[in-house]
Amino acid sequence: MQAKVPQQGNVVIAGVGGQGVVLxxxxxADLCLSHxxxxxxxxxxxxxxxxxxxxxxxxxxxxxxxxxxxQGSLQYVLGFEWAEALRWLPxxxxxxxxxASSERILPPAAQRDRVAGGVNYPLAAFEHPRVRAVDAESLxxxxxxxxxxxxxxxxxxxxxxxxxxxxxxxxxxxxxxKKALEANLRAFELGRAWQDTAPPKxxxxxxxxxxxxxxxxxxxxxxxxxxxxxxxxxxIWQLDALEIARPTAPERCTGCRICxxxxxxxxxxxxxxxxxxxxxxxxxx
Amino acid sequence: xxxxxKALLRREMMPHILxxxxxxxxxxxxxxxxxARRYDNLNNVALVAGIGCSSRIVGYIDAxxxxxxxxxxxxxxxxxxxxxxxxxxxxxxxxxxxxxxxGNHLIHAARRNIDLTCILFNxxxxxxxxxxxxxxxxxxxxxxxxxxxxxxxxFDAAALATAAGASFVGRGQAFRPDALEEVLERALDHxxxxxxxxxxxxxxxxxxxxxxxxxxxxxxxxxxSDEEVSRDLSEWPSLRPGEGWQVRxxxxxxxxxxxxxxxxxxxxxxxxxxxxxx
Numbered sequence: 001m002q003a004k005v006p007q008q009g010n011v012v013i014a015g016v017g018g019q020g021v022v023l024x025x026x027x028x029a030d031l032c033l034s035h036x037x038x039x040x041x042x043x044x045x046x047x048x049x050x051x052x053x054x055x056x057x058x059x060x061x062x063x064x065x066x067x068x069x070x071q072g073s074l075q076y077v078l079g080f081e082w083a084e085a086l087r088w089l090p091x092x093x094x095x096x097x098x099x100a101s102s103e104r105i106l107p108p109a110a111q112r113d114r115v116a117g118g119v120n121y122p123l124a125a126f127e128h129p130r131v132r133a134v135d136a137e138s139l140x141x142x143x144x145x146x147x148x149x150x151x152x153x154x155x156x157x158x159x160x161x162x163x164x165x166x167x168x169x170x171x172x173x174x175x176x177x178k179k180a181l182e183a184n185l186r187a188f189e190l191g192r193a194w195q196d197t198a199p200p201k202x203x204x205x206x207x208x209x210x211x212x213x214x215x216x217x218x219x220x221x222x223x224x225x226x227x228x229x230x231x232x233x234x235x236i237w238q239l240d241a242l243e244i245a246r247p248t249a250p251e252r253c254t255g256c257r258i259c260x261x262x263x264x265x266x267x268x269x270x271x272x273x274x275x276x277x278x279x280x281x282x283x284x285x
Numbered sequence: 286x287x288x289x290x291k292a293l294l295r296r297e298m299m300p301h302i303l304x305x306x307x308x309x310x311x312x313x314x315x316x317x318x319x320x321a322r323r324y325d326n327l328n329n330v331a332l333v334a335g336i337g338c339s340s341r342i343v344g345y346i347d348a349x350x351x352x353x354x355x356x357x358x359x360x361x362x363x364x365x366x367x368x369x370x371x372x373x374x375x376x377x378x379x380x381x382x383x384x385x386x387x388g389n390h391l392i393h394a395a396r397r398n399i400d401l402t403c404i405l406f407n408x409x410x411x412x413x414x415x416x417x418x419x420x421x422x423x424x425x426x427x428x429x430x431x432x433x434x435x436x437x438x439x440f441d442a443a444a445l446a447t448a449a450g451a452s453f454v455g456r457g458q459a460f461r462p463d464a465l466e467e468v469l470e471r472a473l474d475h476x477x478x479x480x481x482x483x484x485x486x487x488x489x490x491x492x493x494x495x496x497x498x499x500x501x502x503x504x505x506x507x508x509x510s511d512e513e514v515s516r517d518l519s520e521w522p523s524l525r526p527g528e529g530w531q532v533r534x535x536x537x538x539x540x541x542x543x544x545x546x547x548x549x550x551x552x553x554x555x556x557x558x559x560x561x562x563x
Contacts, residue, residue: 218299220299220300221299221300223300223304223305223306224305225305225306225307225488225499225500225501226306226500226501227306227500227501227504229501230500230501230505231501260286260287261311261314261315261318261462261463262311262314262459262460262462262504263286263310263311263314264303264305264306264307264308264309264310264311264313264314265300265301265303265305265310266286266290266291266294266299266310266313266314266317268286269286269287269288269291
């Protein structure tokens with residue numbers, strides 16, 4: 001059943017840098033314009049380069065005077081990332097709807113604690129009656145390109161925001177790169193069938209990282225070139241007075257292995273310790 | 286370095302002679318990871334090297350290794366491969382060794398399409414002998430023998446190998462070890478002459494003489510462009526030629542060309558190779 005073409009609406013697309021939030025906003029705005037509606041669009045970006053918040057607000061109707069969406073009047077949220085979608089719940093209208101990707105990207109502010117359960121990812125909101133979790137990442141992979149996850153969510157939105165499907169597809173065609181159009185159209189169709197494929201609740205069990213990593217240093221081999229000091233995203237390595245690299249805060253290691261791979265002297269070894277080992281250690285202590 | 290990769294080292298030889306922060310170590314680290322993934326032991330792998338810092342690294346790897354004369358690694362390797370076609374022969378050479386002294390051997394090995402993998406470490410200078418001008422030194426760069434800056438154009442090693450007929454040509458960087466891993470894997474899979482140019486750093490000569498810093502500073506100069514145009518490598522960013530900075534040119538990385546013309550061994554019908562007409 002095709003819902004009728006909406007005459008006005010407020011949509012927020014929320015995600016992190018690089019997910020195509022602005023592009024998705026443009027597609028919706030274009031779609032509304034092609035139906036002769038007035039559109040105002042506002043974007044918040046700029047802090048986005050390393051996974052910061054990006055959002056786009058689209059308001060459309062016969063005449064729109066203000067870009068700001070008032071509390072209680074937000075009708076649709078497309079969350080390209082789980083937590084980013086949740087930020088908009090306070091504005092949601094009572095009959096509003098959130099389509100949130102179950103993909104989780106830890107915000108930079110939480111990254112100091114991104115090891116081992118340091119971050120408590122807000123899963124409870126899955127129980128919110130107006131939130132629909134969509135496993136957009138897997139559907140996008142199925143469509144052939146993981147970057148089309150946003151379009152999967154647009155597909156899900158299209159089942160509620162009743163513009164004609166052909167108009168949606170035309171708008172996609174105008175905005176996504178030509179060579180990726182086919183995958184995007186597939187993603188759109190998979191998104192339209194979201195009700196059949198949306199993951200069951202609660203979403204696959206909490207993936208808080210349990211692995212810990214031990215940093216081993218072959219001291220005699222280290223020549224103090226400081227490459228590890230400069231490349232570690234967690235700033236774990238420091239040179240001591242003898243210019244030998246020392247891990248200052250090994251508990252922060254996330255196991256990216258960039259130090260190990262870029263060590264010209266093979267001195268660093270990042271050893272993954274399984275959860276069971278940790279339990280064993282805790283039990284033995 | 287992972288335990289399996291470390292097991293391929295001759296531990297009694299470590300630590301190696303390479304200077305602190307030398308990019309060669311990173312490339313060797315990557316090579317060992319690739320080898321460790323492919324082989325349990327290196328009994329059927331032969332590493333052949335010429336003279337130079339890059340060529341020294343074969344001495345630290347517990348494979349069949351041959352340290353030969355300057356520039357002649359490919360000739361020794363060709364002979365070895367034809368006598369023992371069952372061996373996987375990998376040639377480790379540098380830009381001075383492989384393009385300067387032994388440039389002629391490189392183009393003829395490529396022309397024959399002999400089933401070897403040649404890994405050429407390009408640090409844009411002769412490191413071991415004192416930082417002289419190499420055929421890969423870019424214009425305006427300072428070296429021991431170009432105190433007023435280089436005035437000559439340089440070789441593009443990958444383009445040279447392609448033109449000479451190498452059936453697989455790739456390029457990697459010490460700065461992007463994962464991408465390099467993928468290129469090396471594909472080079473080792475390839476049947477025929479596979480040539481991989483790896484951009485690395487000479488901290489002591491090239492870095493110092495050109496005020497580029499050592500270790501990580503020099504390494505980071507390989508990341509000069511944000512252009513994400515990849516050549517035939519799905520995930521990895523590539524660099525567009527001409528972008529970035531004048532002294533260290535940024536060049537595309539990835540698999541640059543690949544074809545399946547018969548290898549030299551195949552045209553001879555050597556054991557283990559199905560005879561194919563060239």
